[in-house]
Amino acid sequence: MSVGKVSDANFESEVLKATGPVVVDFWAEWCGPCRMIAPALDEIAGAMGDKVKIVKLNVDENPQTASKYGVMSIPTLMIFKDGQMASRQVGAAPKQKLQQWITTAV
Amino acid sequence: MAAPTHAKVIIIGSGPAGYTAAIYAARAMLEPILIQGIQPGGQLTITTDVENYPGFAEAIQGPWLMQQMEAQASHVGTRIVTDHVNAVDLGRRPFRLICESGDVYLADSLVLATGAQARWLGIPSEETFKGFGVSACATCDGFFYRGKSVVVVGGGNSAVEEALFLTNFATSVTVIHRRDGFRAERILQDRLFKHPKIKVIWDSAVEEIRGGNDPTRVTHVRIRNLKTGGLSDIATDGVFIAIGHAPSTELVAGQIAIKPSGYIKVAPHSTATSVPGVFAAGDVADEIYRQAVTAAGMGCMAALEAEKFLAQHETERAAAE
Numbered sequence: 001m002s003v004g005k006v007s008d009a010n011f012e013s014e015v016l017k018a019t020g021p022v023v024v025d026f027w028a029e030w031c032g033p034c035r036m037i038a039p040a041l042d043e044i045a046g047a048m049g050d051k052v053k054i055v056k057l058n059v060d061e062n063p064q065t066a067s068k069y070g071v072m073s074i075p076t077l078m079i080f081k082d083g084q085m086a087s088r089q090v091g092a093a094p095k096q097k098l099q100q101w102i103t104t105a106v
Numbered sequence: 107m108a109a110p111t112h113a114k115v116i117i118i119g120s121g122p123a124g125y126t127a128a129i130y131a132a133r134a135m136l137e138p139i140l141i142q143g144i145q146p147g148g149q150l151t152i153t154t155d156v157e158n159y160p161g162f163a164e165a166i167q168g169p170w171l172m173q174q175m176e177a178q179a180s181h182v183g184t185r186i187v188t189d190h191v192n193a194v195d196l197g198r199r200p201f202r203l204i205c206e207s208g209d210v211y212l213a214d215s216l217v218l219a220t221g222a223q224a225r226w227l228g229i230p231s232e233e234t235f236k237g238f239g240v241s242a243c244a245t246c247d248g249f250f251y252r253g254k255s256v257v258v259v260g261g262g263n264s265a266v267e268e269a270l271f272l273t274n275f276a277t278s279v280t281v282i283h284r285r286d287g288f289r290a291e292r293i294l295q296d297r298l299f300k301h302p303k304i305k306v307i308w309d310s311a312v313e314e315i316r317g318g319n320d321p322t323r324v325t326h327v328r329i330r331n332l333k334t335g336g337l338s339d340i341a342t343d344g345v346f347i348a349i350g351h352a353p354s355t356e357l358v359a360g361q362i363a364i365k366p367s368g369y370i371k372v373a374p375h376s377t378a379t380s381v382p383g384v385f386a387a388g389d390v391a392d393e394i395y396r397q398a399v400t401a402a403g404m405g406c407m408a409a410l411e412a413e414k415f416l417a418q419h420e421t422e423r424a425a426a427e
Contacts, residue, residue: 031246032151032169036144039188059249070321072250072344073237090237094144094190096206 003038003045006055008062014055016083021106023054026066026076033092034075040095044102052106079105110210113139115412116203117184118191118357119219121148122398123388125175126405127217127412132183134413139185139213141205146188147172148221149351149389150398152245154271158291159398171398196361196381214419215383215412218358218370219405222351222389222396227259231315232347239324240315242347244268251276251344257327258282259312260348266290266298268348273303280340281306282329307340309333315345353390369393377408383419385411 006014006024015022025041027034038056045054059066059074069078069085079087079102087105089098115131117124120142131138145151153168180186189209195202200212224242226232232240241247244258248271256276258269261283267290272279281298286308288295298304310329316339317324326341353369363371363380370379370386377385385408388401 028249030249032147033145033243033246036146036151066250070238070323072239072323073241073243073247076237088237092144094206096192 001045001049001053003041004053004055006057006062008064011057011062011065015080018053018080020050021052021086022080023052023102023106024078024080025054025056026059026069026071026074026078027056028058028060028074030060031074037075037092037098040098043095044099047099048102052102077101081106108209110202110212111139112200112212112214113137113185114214114416115139115217115409116141116201116211116213116215117217117219118194118203119143119148119217119221119388119390120146120176120186121150121172121219121221121388121401122175123221123390123401123405123408124148124217124219125172125179126402127219127385127387127409128179128184128186128405129175129182130406130409131217131412132179134409135183136409136413136416137183137185138409139187139211140179141187141189141191141203141211143220144190145221147176152243153267154245156398191357194357194361196358196384199383201384215415216385217377217405217408217412218379218384218386218390219388219401219408220354220357220390221401222353224347225350225352226347227312227349229312229314232345235315235317235322235324235345238322239317239343240345240347244271244346244348247344247346248272248275253277254343255280255341256344256346257312257340257342258346258348260350261285261288261290262348262350263290263294264350265348266294268346269304270294270297270301272346273301276344277303279304280342282310282312282327282340283308284311284332285309312345313337351389351396353393355390358384365393367393377404377411383412383415385415 077089115138117140150168155165189205203211255278314328387404387408
């Protein structure tokens, strides 16, 4: 599965009401470290297939969700399970570490 | 597993040192491979205006400069690999590199241009609020402080640049510095002192970052005046740490001589390390200047020295046969 996009408008249906775990990548165009981890997330999404859904949320265009979850640094990654935030990872990390974090949390 | 890839020169790192080494090595027909690492483009990708890199009369953007360097390195024949080196064996030549993808490389010579990473204060409360008001990247996180007040800790170029950048968002910026003067360039200091939104607290160190946990957020910092010992609290929504950078030497620790300061030891006026065939350039080896332009200069030196090393090695081998 590839990395999809979510917005303030569909966050509830796409993330909170999703069946199965969802990883949300809070990012913005102007954030260097966000661009750094994007290829790693693409690869992880490809490799993990149906086991996890990975989506991106642009904080510039969707300030409500970012603010609701208290995002003050990007990249911030969160894993949601059954509508609840289950784990949070702040800052860029190598692919292996991200993979490990996702595998452990889902 | 695929067979190892062999190269005459492998460059680890993709800042100004790495790309300049690549440009020179490629033009010497050494067919270099450059492995970018976790932060392609290096520290300049998280800066904005670059005003001291010669050749550009108007301010340029750090990320743009790095794209140009990458394109130049690529055009002249460098193979650029998006991967991260996890382990190296400098015990014998060719040097062996293992990447995160599992790919293995063999290098007749190596340029270490792994750069440096932002230093943190190292106090427990910093860890508690990292991502909730504590940051080491103003260009990444300044956006979240629109209409809020922030503190910047530090006194070098990065601290002053970050403070100036944060005035685009924050209503007030307080710089807290351990000493009674900045190390930053004078032109930047002048801009900072003239800025109506910025004030400076001298001779003070952050003891603790405090805040609430529902939601997790920073409310103030407790600082100590280092001359009087007096404690005080400064109300703030965010704390930006800009106290300098530490050289990234984990990859070669224990295999190469490192100075007590933590930087890779190189011969005087050279980039040669304690291991023949391994050269170090840029912020990983330069504890004095640490500029983009000096890093680029060292990258050039490393490539020329690698070329000379390879030629000598070739001559010795031919003589032995």
